[in-house]
Amino acid sequence: MNAIDRLHPTVMPVYFLAILLVAMFVSNPVISLLALLGGFLFCMTQCGLREMRAELKFYIPLFLLMALTNPLFSHNGVTPLFFMNGNAVTLEAITYGAAIALMVLAVLSWGKGFGRVMTSDKLVYLFGKAAPQLALMLSMSLRYIPMLRRQAKQISRAQKVAGMYSTESYFDRLRSTFRVISALIGWSLEQAVETSRAMRARGYGLKGHTSYSNYHFRRTDALLLTLAAILLAVVLVGIGMGAVDFAYYPAISALPHTALSVAVYTAFGCLSLLPSCIELGEQIRWNYYRSKI
Amino acid sequence: MELLQVENLTFTYPKQTTPALQDVSFTIADGEFVVLCGASGCGKSTLLKLLKREIAPHGEKQGNIRFSGVAQSELDERTGAGTIGFVAQNPDGQIVTDKVWHELAFGLENLGVPAPVIRRRVGEMASYFGIQGWYHQATDALSGGQKQMLNLAGVMTMQPKLLLLDEPTSQLDPIAADHFIDTLQKLNREFGLTILLVEHRLEEVFPIADRIMVLEAGKLICNGTPGAVAAQLRDHPMSRCLPSAARIWAGLSVDCPCPLTMREGKDFLHTHFSHRKGAAVPVHQPILEQPVIEAEGIWFRYEKKSPDVLRDLHLTVCRGEVFSLLGGNGAGKTTTLNILAALDRPYAGKLKIQGKPIGDYSKNSLYRRNLTMLPQNPQALFLKQTVHEDMEEIRKSIPDFNGQVERTIQFFAEKYAISHLLEKHPYDLSGGELQKCALVKLLLTKPSILLLDEPTKGMDAVSKAQFAKQIAELQAEGVTIVMVTHDVEFAAQVSTRCALFFDGEIVSAGTPNEFFSDHHFYTTAASRISRGLFDNAILCDEVITLCDEK
Numbered sequence: 001m002n003a004i005d006r007l008h009p010t011v012m013p014v015y016f017l018a019i020l021l022v023a024m025f026v027s028n029p030v031i032s033l034l035a036l037l038g039g040f041l042f043c044m045t046q047c048g049l050r051e052m053r054a055e056l057k058f059y060i061p062l063f064l065l066m067a068l069t070n071p072l073f074s075h076n077g078v079t080p081l082f083f084m085n086g087n088a089v090t091l092e093a094i095t096y097g098a099a100i101a102l103m104v105l106a107v108l109s110w111g112k113g114f115g116r117v118m119t120s121d122k123l124v125y126l127f128g129k130a131a132p133q134l135a136l137m138l139s140m141s142l143r144y145i146p147m148l149r150r151q152a153k154q155i156s157r158a159q160k161v162a163g164m165y166s167t168e169s170y171f172d173r174l175r176s177t178f179r180v181i182s183a184l185i186g187w188s189l190e191q192a193v194e195t196s197r198a199m200r201a202r203g204y205g206l207k208g209h210t211s212y213s214n215y216h217f218r219r220t221d222a223l224l225l226t227l228a229a230i231l232l233a234v235v236l237v238g239i240g241m242g243a244v245d246f247a248y249y250p251a252i253s254a255l256p257h258t259a260l261s262v263a264v265y266t267a268f269g270c271l272s273l274l275p276s277c278i279e280l281g282e283q284i285r286w287n288y289y290r291s292k293i
Numbered sequence: 294m295e296l297l298q299v300e301n302l303t304f305t306y307p308k309q310t311t312p313a314l315q316d317v318s319f320t321i322a323d324g325e326f327v328v329l330c331g332a333s334g335c336g337k338s339t340l341l342k343l344l345k346r347e348i349a350p351h352g353e354k355q356g357n358i359r360f361s362g363v364a365q366s367e368l369d370e371r372t373g374a375g376t377i378g379f380v381a382q383n384p385d386g387q388i389v390t391d392k393v394w395h396e397l398a399f400g401l402e403n404l405g406v407p408a409p410v411i412r413r414r415v416g417e418m419a420s421y422f423g424i425q426g427w428y429h430q431a432t433d434a435l436s437g438g439q440k441q442m443l444n445l446a447g448v449m450t451m452q453p454k455l456l457l458l459d460e461p462t463s464q465l466d467p468i469a470a471d472h473f474i475d476t477l478q479k480l481n482r483e484f485g486l487t488i489l490l491v492e493h494r495l496e497e498v499f500p501i502a503d504r505i506m507v508l509e510a511g512k513l514i515c516n517g518t519p520g521a522v523a524a525q526l527r528d529h530p531m532s533r534c535l536p537s538a539a540r541i542w543a544g545l546s547v548d549c550p551c552p553l554t555m556r557e558g559k560d561f562l563h564t565h566f567s568h569r570k571g572a573a574v575p576v577h578q579p580i581l582e583q584p585v586i587e588a589e590g591i592w593f594r595y596e597k598k599s600p601d602v603l604r605d606l607h608l609t610v611c612r613g614e615v616f617s618l619l620g621g622n623g624a625g626k627t628t629t630l631n632i633l634a635a636l637d638r639p640y641a642g643k644l645k646i647q648g649k650p651i652g653d654y655s656k657n658s659l660y661r662r663n664l665t666m667l668p669q670n671p672q673a674l675f676l677k678q679t680v681h682e683d684m685e686e687i688r689k690s691i692p693d694f695n696g697q698v699e700r701t702i703q704f705f706a707e708k709y710a711i712s713h714l715l716e717k718h719p720y721d722l723s724g725g726e727l728q729k730c731a732l733v734k735l736l737l738t739k740p741s742i743l744l745l746d747e748p749t750k751g752m753d754a755v756s757k758a759q760f761a762k763q764i765a766e767l768q769a770e771g772v773t774i775v776m777v778t779h780d781v782e783f784a785a786q787v788s789t790r791c792a793l794f795f796d797g798e799i800v801s802a803g804t805p806n807e808f809f810s811d812h813h814f815y816t817t818a819a820s821r822i823s824r825g826l827f828d829n830a831i832l833c834d835e836v837i838t839l840c841d842e843k
Contacts, residue, residue, distance in 0.1 A: 121392055121429075142391035146433040151673070158673035161634050163660035163738050164689060183676035190720050194386035199403075200347045202389075202451065203374030208405035212398040212412070214429075 003282035004046070004275060008221040009122035011228075012275070016114045018232045019272055023106050026239060028246040030255065030265050032102040038272025039109030045279035046116040055112070063101045070097025076249045096248040113275075125213050132211055140195075144188075151187055156180050224274075231271040238264030295362070296455055296487050297321040297344065302356035304336075304343060313339045313352070315511045321455075324485040326478070328498050330534060331508035332755050333723050337491045340508065341459050344489070345379045360455070375404055378453030382460045382751070384440035388432045393424065396432055396443055400451040414450050422446040422476070436622065438469025445476065456480070458490045463724070463751040466622050466779045474498055493753040496536045496818055499523075500553040507531060523551040533754040537782075537818035537833050544837035558822040562840070566826065572839045573828035576806050579614065579789045584648075585742055585773050586610040586633060591642035593625075593632060602628045603639065604797035612741075615764060615774045617784035617805075619815055620794030626777040627669070629794070630744045633775065634666045635659055646742065666744035671731035675719035680711075680730050683719065687737045705733045709763065725756030732763065743767065745776040749783045761787050785809055785817045785831045806831055 004012065023035035044052045070093055072084075077092025120142050128135030159176065199205075238244060243260040247253045297320065304314040313336045321327055331337045343349050344358060346365050358365040360377065381387055390396050397415045406414075419428050422442055427435065435443065441461055448456065458477070462470035474497050480486045492498050499505065505522040507515035509531070515522045523539040526532045532543050538558025542551050545565075552561040591606040602625045610616045618626045631637045632644065635651050644651045646664060654663075668674065677683040684702050706712045711729050714722060722730065728748060735743065749757050757780075764774060764787045778784050784791050785805045792802035793815055801808065809816040809831040810824075820831040823839070830836045 121395075124391075124395075136390070139390040139392070139395060143388065143432055146431075147385065154668060154670055154673045155676070157631075157636050158666075158668040158670075159676070160657070161636065161660055161664075161666040161668075161744075162674055162735060163657060163665065164686060179676055186676075186720070187672070191386065194381075194383065195389060197348050198381065198387040199389055201345060201374070201379045202400040202447070203347075203371070203403035204389075204399075206370055206374060206403055206405065210402050210405050210407060210411070212395075212402055212408050212415070214394060 003278050004117050007224065008215055008217045009118070009125050010217075011221050011224050012114065012117050013126065014225060014228050015271065015275055016110060018228055019110060020107060022232075022235055022239075022268060022271075023103055023110075026244060027099060027103075027248070028244045028256075029099055029102070031244060031268055032099055032106060034265065034269045034272050035106035036102055036109065038269075038276060039106045039113065041273065041276035042279070043109045043113040043116075045276050045283075046113045055109075059105055059108070063098075063105060066101035066104060067094065067098040070094070070100065078251045092248050092250070092252055095252055099248065121214075125215060128211050128213070132209060135211070144191075147191070148184060148188065152180055152184055155183055155187075224278075227274070228271065231267045234267040235264050235271070238267070294323045295320045296323045296325075296360070297489075298357070298359040298362075299344075300357040300359075302340070302343065302354070302358065304339060304350075304355075305353045306339075306350065307352055309352075311511075313511050314343070317356075317508075317511075317513050319506060319513060319516055321487060321489060323454075324481070324487055325503045326481045326488045326501065327490070327504045327506060328495070328502040329489060329491045329506045329508065330493060330495060330531075332531065333725050333753050335508045336511040337508050338459055341379075341457050341489065341491050344457055345377050346373050348379065371404060375400070375451040376454045378448035378451060378456045380441070380444050380448055380456070380458045380461050382463055384437050384444060384464055387444045388440060391431055391433070393430050393432055393435070393443060394419075394428050396447050397424070397450055400447060404451065411450075414452075418446045418450045422449075436469070438465050438472065441465060441469070441473055442476070445473070449480070453486070455487045455489065458488070458492075460491055460493060460751070462492070462494060467781070468621070470494065471497060474501075493534060495534050499536045499539070519553055520551050523553065530755065533758060538822055540833040541819065541822065541836050541840075544833065545840055555818060555821055558818075559825075562823060562826050562836075566840045569840060569842070570826055571828070572826075572842065574806055574830050574835050574839065576804060576829060579804065581609075581611045581614070583612040584609050585612050585646065586775065587643075587645040587648075588633070589643045591629075591632060591639045591644060593628060593637065593639040601797055603632070606642070606798050608792075608799060610773055610775055612773055613768055613771050614789045615768055615776065615787050617788040617791045618775070618777045618794050618799075619779070619781065619784060619791060624794045625797045626794050627746055630666060630746055630775065630777055634664060634744055660738070662739045662741070664742040664744070665735045665738055665740040667728075667731055667735060667746060667748060669746040669750065671727050672719065674731045674734055675727075678718060679716050680719055680722075680734075681715040684715075684734050684737060687734070701737060702733075705736055709733050710759075724751035725753060725760075728752065728756070728760070729763075736767075740772065742773045742775070745774060745778075747778055747780075748776060749778060749780045757783060781809070781815060782817050782832075785820075 019035055019038065023031060043055070071089045074093045074096070075087050075090065077090030079091040080088035081091055082089055124135050124139045127138055156176070159180070164176065238260055241260065243258060244256055244264050246255065299320070300318050302314055302317040303312050305312040317340060329337050329340070339350060343354070346368065360368060388396055389399055394415065397418060398411050401411045401414060419425050422445070424443065424446060427439065432440070432443065462473050465473060477488055477490065478501050481488050490498060499519050502519055504517065505515065505519050506513060507522060507526065515525050517525070523535055526535060527543045532540060535543065536553055538552040538555060538561065541558060542561060547565050549561070549565070552558045586608065588606055588608040591603050592601060593603040594601045606629065618629065620626055628637065632639055635654070646654070646659065651659070675683045677686070681702070685698060688698055706715055709729055709732070711726070711733060714726055714730055719727065719730070749760065752760065761783065767774065776784070788805050790802055791805050791808040792799045793812070801811070803811070806829040809820045810829050817831045819833045819836050823830040823836045827836065827839050830839055
């Protein structure tokens with residue numbers, strides 16, 4: 001569960017963006033399927049089987065909903081299956097709906113896995129590279145939000161026990177919520193003054209600020225980034241040369257299967273499956289080591 | 294060598310006529326451990342903040358402050374920030390970032406230390422302070438003691454020469470506080486770190502300090518070794534703040550050097566009062582009738598899958614009692630109060646308030662002239678711009694109160710001596726003042742049951758003595774009080790019964806004299822000192838009385 005965690009924070013976003021870029025702008029069922037497969041596997045390695053099973057309960061209806069609503073609104077295509085309210089429901093529209101649904105699911109599953117991998121620490125680090133002030137602000141907000149939530153709970157409980165909510169009517173509850181919020185604003189300002197004092201006491205605002213992180217850029221990271229660049233280059237060149245062009249309308253075109261298109265599929269497949277493979281490889285290695293002990 | 298020199302320092306806050314500090318002069322040598330004490334509002338926090346230029350309050354300042362011979366205004370920015378470390382009272386307010394490791398590195402980042410050096414220093418500090426285990430955690434998930442330790446470590450990474458601490462343990466439970474003070478002592482002994490500590494819990498720090506300074510109304514009235522200062526304060530109101538051994542000594546007219554530690558106190562009693570051996574404090578069993586809180590077999594957990602916080606809790610509190618719940622952190626004490634206040638619901642067990650099952654109280658009738666609670670953080674009770682406005686809110690909860698509100702507020706304000714605080718903003722009050730105002734606000738609802746969560750947290754000895762008197766008055770009026778506290782001395786002083794909470798249930802209970810004489814760890818300093826000589830003596834005054842009796 002931790003091979004991905006050990007990578008430098010720049011590696012995963014590169015993979016994530018590369019896959020998303022290709023999956024969202026290329027309408028080719030093979031690409032969509034590969035992206036979905038990679039996303040699903042990745043999610044599974046990060047979130048575990050149990051959570052993925054729960055997730056499927058949401059994904060499958062979503063898939064059906066999208067695949068079936070498209071033909072209701074789109075009547076393009078040359079192969080009508082039947083007519084509904086005088087409108088043709090075409091094979092092309094259903095297929096296109098299904099393809100779009102595949103793409104959306106792929107993006108969703110990648111997003112979920114990515115969200116799990118990119119902890120706040122990593123996000124703050126990435127932001128810090130671009131804008132150190134922004135990174136500090138992000139870090140401070142992440143610290144502040146749970147504090148605010150706790151304070152809100154404390155205030156509303158204290159007020160309740162002090163007998164301040166006269167009835168349980170809707171308006172009364174609304175009013176008391178408003179009171180809590182206005183008190184929270186005052187508390188936040190007070191807190192901000194105290195924090196800024198603590199920051200000044202520790203030299204905040206001096207010239208020549210450095211930034212520290214727990215991350216190291218290792219050989220593996222360089223290797224993975226280079227690999228991503230090569231694979232993405234192959235895919236983009238292939239796309240540029242029209243090797244994976246595919247059309248749903250007016251008629252579903254034949255799936256391209258030239259040598260170049262197979263190369264693009266392979267390259268994209270590698271890109272999409274690599275993160276899961278790293279994670280699975282790690283788990284297999286662990287089991288192997290454990291069996292040796 | 295003098296590290297810090299303060300000469301004729303006088304400081305007046307803007308729009309104030311009387312100076313907060315008057316002609317204060319002292320020096321601190323390299324490697325000294327100095328404790329600064331005084332009653333609330335005596336100017337000790339002001340003095341401490343003035344010593345750190347970056348956070349010095351605005352106002353009119355006269356006199357000189359020199360650090361290593363350099364005037365404060367001429368220190369360069371990096372020295373000012375790095376070599377004088379400051380740790381404040383509130384553990385939460387000083388934490389800036391969301392992760393422990395980032396917090397440790399924060400000061401060094403500001404000073405522009407290169408990343409590899411930061412790595413080394415942070416690693417060193419994390420190991421020294423025992424932070425490795427929670428190095429990657431979110432700062433929000435830490436306990437109060439851990440937060441304060443992190444604040445100290447975050448300052449120590451900057452390698453300060455002088456460490457200023459403003460009541461750093463006042464928000465901590467006694468075990469975390471002891472650990473913190475021990476760490477300070479270790480830093481002082483092992484690294485020669487110069488420490489100036491403002492503190493009101495003197496029991497632990499008094500014996501380990503090299504020097505004690507006492508401020509009173511902005512003037513430095515004592516400056517000397519602990520023994521000398523204790524002798525000087527013998528008949529002063531501040532003597533209440535002294536360690537128990539010194540207080541017992543101060544109450545008896547024996548001509549000998551002042552004992553400071555428990556052991557010295559014990560030796561002192563055995564040397565001079567061994568002829569009184571076997572004297573005992575009579576135990577009065579309280580008359581327990583008219584139960585107002587009856588809890589039977591209460592089970593509680595926060596979430597379905599989390600462990601039980603309360604397991605089969607049985608608790609009966611009778612009218613007019615002051616019942617204190619003691620015990621370690623996370624034992625379930627505060628949870629118990631929340632359940633008694635119907636803020637949390639147990640999943641099993643019966644709970645009756647004034648003989649009526651708690652579920653039968655419709656809507657908010659439980660909180661009307663019946664039961665109320667002083668939360669651990671009394672700030673949560675105040676939402677308005679002034680204390681007075683907040684108190685007027687009472688009109689909302691007690692409708693038939695109209696017309697008398699103002700009179701009642703004035704009556705209570707006078708009784709509790711808070712009239713001068715009514716027009717202030719709640720956030721401008723000190724801990725003790727806020728506590729008093731919060732209590733008055735709650736008393737306006739005329740409760741017959743008062744639940745108190747850590748009421749003496751952050752209070753100095755003088756405020757505590759006043760608070761004890763108020764509790765006794767309420768008790769005389771028939772108010773029942775249930776209190777959760779870490780403050781063993783206070784519980785011993787005010788309670789009719791004390792109980793030790795452990796692992797979700799009450800493991801022992803009794804009158805304070807029985808309770809504290811039976812316990813070895815959860816007991817008062819006076820009990821530890823007088824143990825073996827006297828029976829049942831748990832307060833300094835009791836020990837003094839037993840010694841003095843003919």
